[in-house]
Amino acid sequence: MGGMIEALGTIFSMWGLACLLAGTAIGIIVGALPGLGPSIGISLLIPFTYTLSPELSMLLLVSLYMGAEYGGSVSAILLSTPGTAAAASTALDGYAMTRQGRANEALAISLGSSAVGGVIGGLALLVLAGPLASLALKFGPAGYFAVGLFGLTSVAALSGGSLVKGLLGAAFGLAIATVGIDPIAGVPRFTFGFIELYEGVPFLTALIGLFAVSEALVLAEKGIRSSADGQGPVRSVLLRARQWRDLFPTMLSGSVIGTLLGILPGVGGNIACWIARDFARRRDKDPDSFGHGAEKGVAAPEAANNATVGGALIPLLSLGVPGSPTTAVLVGALILHGLRPGPQLFSEAPALVYSILIGVIVSALAMFAVGTLCLPIWARAIRLPRSVIATGIMAFAVLGAFALRNLVFDVSMMLLFGLLGYVLKKLRFSVAPIVLAMVLGYLVESNYRTALVTSQGSYSIFVTDPISVTFLILSAVSLILPILRSLRSRRRSAL
Template sequence: MLDALSEAISIILTGEPLLWLTVGILIGIFVGSLPGIGASLGMALILPLTLPLDGVNAIILLVSIYSGGMYGGSIAAILLNAPGTSAAAATTLDGYPLSRQGQAITALAMSAVASTLGGFITIVLLILISPFLVRMVLLFGSPQYFLIALLGIAMIAIVARGSLIRGVVSGMFGLLIATIGMAPMVPQQRFTFGDPALFDGISFVAALIGLFAIAEMINLAGEEGGVAQTDMEITGSIRSGISSVLTKPYLIAKSSLIGMGIGSVPGAGSTVSTFVSYAEALRSSDDPDSFGAGNHEGLIAAESANNATIPGSLIPTFSFGIPGSGSTAVLLGGLIMHGLQPGPNLFSSDLQITYAVFIALFLGNFVILFVGLTFISRMGVLTKIDTDIIIPMIVVLAVVGGFLLRINWIDVLTVFGLGIIGYYMKRYNYSVIAFVLGIVLGPIAEENFARSLTLSDGSLMIFVNDPLSLIIVIAIVALTIGPAIRGVFKKQLG
């Protein structure tokens, strides 16, 4: 391992990988900041152009776009409530309120530092324990994937503040939307009305663009002035943003580990990890009522988990050829295209290539930090742009981004339809977070539930017949009944 690590460092220090690393990060930040575009599409567009490069440089370029895109999604999320990537949806919950309060510069600096630290922690950890993580990932099968998705859905009990009934209704509505299209494991259409455009279901990325970008533009349409409240000046500073992050080392470490852990489960992805991390920060906070109104801990938790998901998602991709997200699916295509076969070889004879990618990710965080604290953090001026100018721009970007997802007109209708629904959900206090959890986790839960029952001949015991499954089930039960038990104790003590 030490020889491979030394060789990987030599590869990086030749200079050319550093160039592609920087180019990739900058491309990633740009495409990630555009609502609906994101790292996956950016990587897919660049993939054919990597043919002239050797395998190491090509993979470093692609993985750097992935890393930069994950951070870049927070820019539009904080400034415009339009997450550039689905993973940045959790960032909007407290990042955008801070922008509305005139603290855009502080929020952007917090995002850059939290993302960087989350990446540093998990990449170092990944290099140290990658052989052991491979063994751990092998323990997960369809039953465990289903239970992990169910664990995320159980978070509705935590994130649905106010009326729990409305939170459950929102979550169930999200699950219902997720059932549109072809059923998993069975060639059966559901709610498609015979239209081929619906066979692949509703894109949850298009749904997120509508729920956050279009819904907020409808809300802003009734206001005058810029995104920041008219009686507020854009204040805050880079220094206060850095200070706010550095004073919460435990939160950063915990959120980073959550992001890495969930990211290592194929199919879970960064969207799940950021919302789970956000919900955990809310659960453990001394001031949970301030979440969603500009709480620094909420923003830090989401952004720490965001970039921390990347190292975790590389484990199943490199080890088994199982992509943990859309971006790693493109990365997998890049590996194969350049003759690098995922599997044991990447952790044995080609270990130096694997470590070179890990080191490139580590160094890429310095680029993210530099860009975030010198250039992007000065974009707080966007919040002063008049709404008559910014609303058409965001709507056009949302529509173009929605259409480019699959070149499918149904995604454009999804953007507008769920944008209107999202506006009324916020107006009548229905939990948008619960809806997002439902629509994101629904397909994961359903597919793995069906596969598990096929493997067990219909027996539900497959979900409790091993220690790992039992641990997850106990966590689900604790999350579900925890709020009720806490309420009983409060009444008795009060």
């Protein structure tokens, strides 16, 4: 209790609130800029925390983490340019709403859902850290493979109406995921002599190209008219009571999915947002509306990616195991302050632990307040001419791609993927299956091969592991249900 009281005093002090608000504002901006994201933002901000106490330092960094996970949706909704990888699924319905003149609604849904997800993830961190971290430890290679396979079954929902095109896109994404050092043999493959590809195709570089550069080319092709033609004005970004009532179950399910998947190291918001969106789509009365401006298509992934913040911090604080790349950077911040995450942290620095536990919840509320005040100002970007928007997107895309590894090679890769994305849009291919397969490729391959090495080549490991069996069954159900639904609709149309 002493640690909790001290933490509350720190959080609600003048400096504590200042760190929360400043971290949230910086995080939203960092998240909205393509190529940056929470891990890079925290890395850039750590030097400025040297003179702060550990509690204030972690409040600043955790609030930046929360704000950045949400900030990626701002550019995804307004410009179809996901600022973070987790916002890629939000762009599908969010940008469609913007083109329908409903940018205000999309931003309001995104902000409200992110706040709900952040609060629920924070509550899970506060109440369930011990039990959930123990559950995550039970996932072996077979279990992780089954989770990845379950995620890949979402291709049917992301194919834009053509399952064949979706499967082709997923196959291409999986092929891209095999580029780089073999995770088991340790030898380079499909690098074609380029040392820059030894680490694989940079995911954010491909993401920026497929979404941002391709959209910039489309905008440039459309001419110099305002990018806001036919779009509604962005004023208040508060949800109406009816929207809260209709969307809260979707926000809740997305938050639970995000929290649970956030606990699993290496999964995080990139995968949670797709699974949450697919779950919402399967439960919806009109699943075909997804991808065409469905409100739940924005609410589900946004609740999920912010809920992963609390989920990813559970194994970090309880076990010292980072649940995401961003929490790995937070480990470095703790070590710089002379602390090491793990069970001993609860007894060595209880005030710091409770500052983080409670700070996650308060940062979600701070994010809602900052977003409500600032989003109408930032949303004026959609009133600029298309040529200006296209130029700005290209400038930030080039800067973001170069900032990842300071390599001109990455800029060239981004432009290549941009041209590919432009061609795919012309051919009416959805890029979502490609992105999903790239996210899940390494997870599926590495754990599949590790499981076989562990079992000495026996495939029985996939049917003897209870967690693996559970997710394999869910994967089968996910594949069978769309087929049955299609057959049922054909029978009805024949009648």
